[in-house]
Amino acid sequence: MNAPPFPPELILYYSPKACSLAPHIVLEESGLPYAARAVNIRAGEHLRPEYLQLNPSGTVPALAIDGQILTESQALLSYLADLVPERGLLPRPGTLARARAHEWMNFISSSLHAAYRSVFRPQSYGGDRPEVVEAVRAQGHERLARALQTVERRLGDTPYALGEAFSAVDAYLFVFYLWSFDERLSGEMPPRPRYRALAQRVWQRGAVRRVVARERGVRAYELPAEMAGADAPLADLA
Ligand SMILES: N[C@@H](CCC(=O)N[C@@H](CS)C(=O)NCC(=O)O)C(=O)O
CATH class of the missing domain: 1.20.1050.10 (Glutathione S-transferase Yfyf (Class Pi); Chain A, domain 2)
Structure with a gap:
């Protein structure tokens, strides 16, 4: 089986100063290429049909990983840190x-x-x-x-x-x-x-x-x- 391409295509959906700021920072710290798309929850953009289609929970953060959506800040932080273990953004799994x-x-x-x-x-x-x-x-x-x-x-x-x-x-x-x-x-x-x-x-x-x-x-x-x-x-x- 072929390994998936590295790095995956990463698109973060965030709202300014929301909890999504944490994965936004970690993406920037990772040194990986990524796109950041603002979904301003104060302006109600998280309730627009196009965003709900992408992420039915209507919350941020959401991370598109090669087109698959991952939600929940902790899951994103853990996933991103493990993409770049050499950066030491989290301790090694299993410890x-x-x-x-x-x-x-x-x-x-x-x-x-x-x-x-x-x-x-x-x-x-x-x-x-x-x-x-x-x-x-x-x-x-x-x-x-x-x-x-x-x-x-x-x-x-x-x-x-x-x-x-x-x-x-x-x-x-x-x-x-x-x-x-x-x-x-x-x-x-x-x-x-x-x-x-x-x-x-x-x-x-x-x-x-x-x-x-x-x-x-x-x-x-x-x-x-x-x-x-x-x-x-x-x-x-x-
Ligand atoms: N448990 C989720 C919570 C996500 C969450 O509640 N995000 C807020 C912004 S900090 C949000 O999208 N609020 C909009 C809403 O719930 O309508 C996580 O940790 O990622």
């Missing part, structure tokens, strides 16, 4: 270190991201009844505060989530650090100095700057003031 990476990514997807969703889009859990929606939102704030505390505790004293080196987990965490500045979050969020330091390290990477600049070219989202140089021209950031 405890790899299981730790999945422990992180699953927590991010099912606890951290889900808590944000309860606050930003409580209707997705609470339906149409205003009192239920409000209760979901209030509880979402509490869940989010707890999830951010858990991130802070788990980060420990190493520079990156998995230890000494940058990984796809850090790209994934970076997205939800940006979200922690969203104006829709009422009240104080817990202090997060380790999370902040990690985000600052991630922000020093050329691949991250290039991707954020591309996404902000589609929708000019704000970045935390602490991320100085956010508006530097792309050419200076290669």
Whole structure:
């Protein structure tokens, strides 16, 4: 049997500042050729028939791999990292270190991201009844505060989530650090100095700057003031 051609044709469907920013960063870090197509969810583009035909769940990210669609951030991050093992974007499959990476990514997807969703889009859990929606939102704030505390505790004293080196987990965490500045979050969020330091390290990477600049070219989202140089021209950031 012939091996499939390498690299596969890769097309990422993303929305600016959505969770798709994580695989977007990892694609850029991979050094592989890829296309990035914006599906702006704020403009409702994820509900257009042509996108639903491609990805019936109507969510981002979605990655077309030689024409086959893969969804779920964790699956994309894992797949992309394994395409370029020499880049060390995740530990080798079958190791405890790899299981730790999945422990992180699953927590991010099912606890951290889900808590944000309860606050930003409580209707997705609470339906149409205003009192239920409000209760979901209030509880979402509490869940989010707890999830951010858990991130802070788990980060420990190493520079990156998995230890000494940058990984796809850090790209994934970076997205939800940006979200922690969203104006829709009422009240104080817990202090997060380790999370902040990690985000600052991630922000020093050329691949991250290039991707954020591309996404902000589609929708000019704000970045935390602490991320100085956010508006530097792309050419200076290669
Ligand atoms: N579990 C999925 C969640 C994907 C998801 O909810 N994506 C959001 C953007 S962050 C989205 O597409 N929302 C549009 C919608 O649900 O209508 C993943 O981790 O990839």
